[in-house]
Amino acid sequence: MEETLKATTTATALPCDLNAHYQIADQISRELPKPDVQIITSGSRRIPAHSGVLASVSSVLENIIDRPRKHRSSERIIPIVGVPFDAVAAFVRFIYSSRCNEEELEKFGIHLLALSHVYLVPRLKQRCAKAVGQQLTIENVVDVLQLAKLCDAPDLYLKCMKLISSHFKALEKTEGWKFMQNHDPYLELEILQFIDEAESRKKRTRRHREEQSLYMELSVAMDCLEHICTEGCTSVGPCDVQPNKKRGPCSKFSTCQGLQLLIKHFATCRNRVNGGCSRCKRMWQLLRLHSSMCDHLDSCKVPLCRQFKLKMQQEKKGDDALWRLLVRKVVSARVMSYLNLPKRQRGATERHKTVQWD
Ligand SMILES: [Zn+2]
Numbered sequence: 001m002e003e004t005l006k007a008t009t010t011a012t013a014l015p016c017d018l019n020a021h022y023q024i025a026d027q028i029s030r031e032l033p034k035p036d037v038q039i040i041t042s043g044s045r046r047i048p049a050h051s052g053v054l055a056s057v058s059s060v061l062e063n064i065i066d067r068p069r070k071h072r073s074s075e076r077i078i079p080i081v082g083v084p085f086d087a088v089a090a091f092v093r094f095i096y097s098s099r100c101n102e103e104e105l106e107k108f109g110i111h112l113l114a115l116s117h118v119y120l121v122p123r124l125k126q127r128c129a130k131a132v133g134q135q136l137t138i139e140n141v142v143d144v145l146q147l148a149k150l151c152d153a154p155d156l157y158l159k160c161m162k163l164i165s166s167h168f169k170a171l172e173k174t175e176g177w178k179f180m181q182n183h184d185p186y187l188e189l190e191i192l193q194f195i196d197e198a199e200s201r202k203k204r205t206r207r208h209r210e211e212q213s214l215y216m217e218l219s220v221a222m223d224c225l226e227h228i229c230t231e232g233c234t235s236v237g238p239c240d241v242q243p244n245k246k247r248g249p250c251s252k253f254s255t256c257q258g259l260q261l262l263i264k265h266f267a268t269c270r271n272r273v274n275g276g277c278s279r280c281k282r283m284w285q286l287l288r289l290h291s292s293m294c295d296h297l298d299s300c301k302v303p304l305c306r307q308f309k310l311k312m313q314q315e316k317k318g319d320d321a322l323w324r325l326l327v328r329k330v331v332s333a334r335v336m337s338y339l340n341l342p343k344r345q346r347g348a349t350e351r352h353k354t355v356q357w358d
């Protein structure tokens with residue numbers, strides 16, 4: 001390795017500190033002709049390079065190389081200033097070897113991101129955006145956000161915005177935020193809008209989840225109601241089934257005990273007729289919901305099932321759009337619970353079963 005390197009150094013007369021840059025590609029370097037381009041970096045430091053290699057990786061560099069020169073004999077010069085020399089060296093090394101180590105990414109990720117964007121090296125840009133995203137802190141996030149915008153790095157932009165919106169209180173105290181407020185009010189507005197939208201997205205998701213869990217509860221209640229009214233459970237059941245008083249608490253549904261109490265209450269409540277009892281109202285709704293979902297017709301043993309069906313036919317209540325929507329949602333929740341549910345949703349179903357119906 002060392003010998004090869006020495007050979008390379010003599011053959012192409014590269015400055016010492018650059019040998020390391022070509023180390024990875026030493027095999028290639030040995031076969032390369034003398035460098036024909038000089039990259040001039042900050043502090044007038046030079047990196048000799050090969051126009052063919054630069055042009056093959058970056059179309060922007062290719063255009064610069066192909067620009068007509070004043071004198072045919074004058075050497076080709078590509079100025080890359082404004083970033084540290086070591087960052088440019090790492091950039092050139094990537095062009096030669098398609099490699100970039102973690103240390104370089106950590107140290108010069110921001111600069112390499114800018115360079116890879118300006119000179120159109122998408123593979124390096126991708127790696128840099130990812131690396132910079134991993135180094136995000138409250139202190140640097142505003143700067144990185146600005147860079148992500150400039151460099152058109154949407155993943156990094158989103159990552160910054162998410163960090164900003166989840167740590168906004170802490171962020172407001174940073175110098176970066178204060179500076180940005182004074183110098184870039186449009187970006188401030190953009191950030192505030194993102195936070196606002198994220199909040200309402202969160203609210204929508206929460207509401208959707210709550211609704212889903214309600215439909216799931218109702219679906220379980222429907223199953224449980226059929227179970228009680230068809231098989232009979234503990235002390236409640238259809239007249240043709242003997243209640244077995246010796247049986248312990250229901251193991252089929254955790255809501256069963258509560259629903260049984262509710263049914264017992266419904267059967268005996270005196271306030272029901274006046275409509276002044278909220279427990280009876282709830283039972284009434286459950287029975288109506290059952291009837292709307294039930295397709296057993298005459299064989300159904302759930303109380304009032306037929307009566308509700310008839311009433312709905314007579315009054316054309318089936319046209320109540322909201323009620324139909326509720327029925328549809330509970331039916332689909334029921335289907336979901338019968339299908340092989342993914343773990344996360346199964347957990348949710350378990351939670352619903354703990355709801356008390358009495
Ligand atoms: Zn039961």
Ligand SMILES: [Zn+2]
Pocket residue numbers: 265266269270271272277278279280281
């Ligand atoms: Zn009542």
Ligand SMILES: [Zn+2]
Pocket residue numbers: 290291294295296297300301302305306
């Ligand atoms: Zn029924």
